[in-house]
Amino acid sequence: MAQRIRVGIVFGGASSEHDVSCMTAGGVSRAIDAQRFEVIGIGITPSGRWVQVAADELRDLRKQGGTLPRLSESRPTAVLLPGQAGGARVATIEGDRLTDVxxxxxxxxxxxxxxxxxxxVQGLFEMLGLRYVGSGVAASANGMDKDLMKRHLAASGLPGCRFVTVTARQWSQQREQSLARIAGLGFPVFVKPARGGSSVGITKVDRVDDLEPAVLLAQKFDPKLVIEEGVANAREVEFAVLGGRGGPPRVSLPGEIVMRQAGAFYDFEAKYVSDDDAALLVPTQMDEELRQRSADVAARTFEAMGAEGLARVDLFVTADGRVLVNEINTMPGFTHISMFPSLWAVSGVGYTELISDLIDQALERPVGLR
Ligand SMILES: Nc1ncnc2c1ncn2[C@@H]1O[C@H](COP(=O)(O)OP(=O)(O)O)[C@@H](O)[C@H]1O
Ligand SMILES: [Mg+2]
Structure with a gap:
């Protein structure tokens, strides 16, 4: 067998999505093309320490009896070090020595x-001169921050809903102006932490009197808030986008989130808790002209944000056929049943092939500015 490519799977993390990440890492290591790739497990514990995880253990991470896997804090601390051109090393610290390099x-x-x-984490990889899957520092940061993302997309002529940004200082020192700016959007509005995810801290607000509790809730997650006009009766359509490997971005068939109850939105409960609040249509049926127009918005969003590797682009399609960008996710859910891999599966790229494609894209691109 030719020398296999060694892939450092970095997973876990000191975030609310630790367990999901462990489950994803298990799934990816089981599905990866073992002829071509060797897996090196690099975990981040819930307290934020880096640790090494053997490939066998990594492949064993899965949901067991309804419980999601987690990394224990009992492992010795590991560190990342610069390696050979384009690569890096991981080592465990034992006293004043590095072992298990x-x-x-x-x-x-x-x-x-x-x-x-x-x-x-992308910045850490850049500093090490290490190649990595997915978007770089700026695209990742801009994609995570709904305020920066929306300004970026608007400046690129991409359609989105109207919004205002309210910082903690503006809310405390310029309350009247802030309220007036929000009210200018009309109701309902969606109040969101700027750098949130999984719908955590998001409230749909129907009248001005309910704004304050929604703002206080969102501020628990981020001092910067984005408040958007609510888009009524829109379809929530999602595309999985892959880097073009020299050509334009590749866009999957469309998927759709359908809320079972009128007026409900895709909140945390519907995403992770309840089995029947929302249905995922993979793929969804769309009029061909509308599908093309939406897929084009998804591809332009990927390019405008400077995304690389992969991204899921989430759109609202209004009853009168307008296509608005809701958001880009530069590291979308990636278990084999998540929207991103499922959309590629119905678009002709299976999970194993998808993982190979992403790693190949990372190996093809130069390190540093590009
Ligand atoms: N402006 C809006 N109009 C209508 N529904 C919205 C709007 N913004 C968000 N939603 C609903 O809230 C959900 C979560 O919002 P989103 O911005 O995607 O947050 P997250 O980054 O946490 O996924 C969306 O999937 C959608 O159902
Ligand atoms: Mg979303």
Whole structure:
């Protein structure tokens, strides 16, 4: 067998999505093409320490009896070090020595949310001169922050809903102006933490009197808030986008989230808790002209944000056929049943092939500015 490419799977993390990330890492290591790739497990514990995880253990991470896997804090601390051109090393610290040193060629971070999807871990990889799957520092950071994302998309002429940004200082010192700016959007509005995810801290607000509790809730997650006009009766359509490998971005068939109850939105409960609040249509049926127009918006969003590797682009399609960008996720849910892999599966790219494609894209692109 030719020398296999060593893939450092970085997973876990000190975030609310730790368990989901562990489950994803298990799934990816079981599905990865073992002829071509060797897996090196690099975990981040719930307290934020880096640890090594053997490939066998990694493949064993899965849901057991309804419980999601987690990384225990009992493992010795590991560190990342610079390696050979384009690669890096991971080593375990034992007293004043480094042991269990592993070189690897490329990193695949299966982390979601702040400190994973937001450019921070990407910056660490850049500093090490390490190749990695997915978007770079700026695209990751801009994609995570709904305020920066929306300004970026608007500046690129991409359609989105009207919004205002309210910082903690504006809310405390310029309350009247802030309320007036929000009211200018009309009701309902959606109050969101700027750098949130999984719908955590988001409230749909129908009247001005209900704004304050929604703002206070969102501020628990982020001092910066984005408040958007509510888009009524829109379809929530999602596309899985892959880097074009020299050509334009590749866009999957469309998927759709259908809420079972009128007026409900895709909140945390519907995403992770309840089995019957929402249905995922993979793929969904769309009029051909509308599908093309939406897929084009998804591809332009990917390019405008400077995304690389992969991204899921979520759109609202209004009853009168307008296509608005809701958001881009530069590290979308990536278990084999998540929307992103499912959309590629029905578009002709299976899970194993998808993982290979992402790693190949990472290996093809130069390290540094590109
Ligand atoms: N402006 C809006 N109009 C209508 N529904 C919205 C709007 N913004 C968000 N939603 C609903 O709230 C959900 C979560 O919002 P989103 O911005 O996607 O947050 P997250 O980043 O946490 O996924 C969406 O999937 C959608 O159902
Ligand atoms: Mg969303």
């Amino acid at each position: 592993h070189d690897f060629d490329v990193a695949f971070a299966l982390l979601h949310g702040p400190f994973g999807e937001d450019g921070t």
